[in-house]
Amino acid sequence: MASEVNLAQLRALVAVADAGGFGAAAAELGVSQSAVSHAVAALERVLGAPVLHRGTPARPTPLGERILPHARTAVASAAAVRTIAAHHSGGLTGTVRLAAPTTVCQGLLPGLLRDWRDEHPRLTVRVFEGEDDELGVWLESGTVDAAVLVDADPAPPGAVALGTDSMHALLRRDHPLAGEETVDVADLEDDDFLLSEGGCERHIRDAYRRAGVRFAPRHRIRDLNTLIGMVHAGVGVSVMPALAQPMLPADCVLVPIRPAAHRTLTLTGPAGRPWSPAVTGLLATVR
Missing domain, CATH: 1.10.10.10 (Winged helix-like DNA-binding domain superfamily/Winged helix DNA-binding domain)
Structure with a gap:
């Protein structure tokens, strides 16, 4: 049978x-x-x-x-x-299914996709956008072939570090703090805080803890575009990664927060099975 x-x-x-x-x-x-x-x-x-x-x-x-x-x-x-x-x-050919968080899809992947297309014109990369906690599950289950993981610990052998992505306050351009070089999270207490549930909550909570400031978000928003729209409408303020910059309307700004907080980004194949040659080839291009 x-x-x-x-x-x-x-x-x-x-x-x-x-x-x-x-x-x-x-x-x-x-x-x-x-x-x-x-x-x-x-x-x-x-x-x-x-x-x-x-x-x-x-x-x-x-x-x-x-x-x-x-x-x-x-x-x-x-x-x-x-x-x-x-x-x-x-030359490499075939298809690589790549998962990444929303902000990485917006701020980092476009350049990588152009480089990969130039280096491997016969290879197709298909992007799957997901939340931080979904990506590792997709990768190990075989739903995707590679992923950009947030704060991978430990990173699988052969993984490529893409760098760090710092946390910034998201403000309307007319906000009193919008022109500052950095913003202390304590200074955001006067505004309603909109919390993104896309995966950065622990980084934000850690920054508030280190500052000795109570963290009490007023609104919890799952979709990042909805959150940006609400800040744009004057509902409140938020904190999000710098890679979100391409998503912002003209009258919103990102300002680095104090104490500084960041996440690490790692491009990798699965930990539990051999990588396809196409995934290995893509990572070699990034290196």
């Missing part, structure tokens, strides 16, 4: 599980929706049980959950074989 399972079936399972539906999986794989449906149905006939719940979104059954990590490994290994062969004959 096991010998009848083929790579196309496993690739279809992974695509539907990741995309959440047969139509989206078909678009991802560049085949018809019917082809994806037939591949999954063939896999289920071989295994003798369903691997996906046909719902919205489609999701793995308990059996599907058990075999999905092995399916990801098989699909990734096949892609690595193709990449090795392509590299041997003159």
Whole structure:
């Protein structure tokens, strides 16, 4: 029975599980929706049980959950074989799925993507935007091939340090503190504080703790663009990474905070399995 399972079936399972539906999986794989449906149905006939719940979104059954990590490994290994062969004959090819936080996608990735496109024109990099705490899970589960991790500790062998990203106060340009070189977090107490729940909370809390100032956010906002919009509307102030600069409207500014706080950014492949040659090639370009 096991010998009848083929790579196309496993690739279809992974695509539907990741995309959440047969139509989206078909678009991802560049085949018809019917082809994806037939591949999954063939896999289920071989295994003798369903691997996906046909719902919205489609999701793995308990059996599907058990075999999905092995399916990801098989699909990734096949892609690595193709990449090795392509590299041997003159350059990296294939697709690398890269996860990164919102601010990294806005402030850092555009330059990296241009460099990678120039260096490896036959290699496609697909970006997945996520929250800090999601990225490592995606990476180790095989949902993505590489990720920009925040404060990775320890960083996997071979990872590349992209540098540090300092925390800044987000203020309207007409705010009394907007023209200062730095802003003490204690001076933000007179304003309502908008806290981003995207992953920087511990850095902000640590800065307030070191300053001996009580931290009492008035609003908790998950979406970073919503938070920026609320500051822009005069609802309050916030603290966010410097890489958020490209997201700001003209009448908002970022000012470094005191005490200083920063996060480290690391580009890496997974810790629990071998990296694909394409991921290794991308990291070598950054180095």
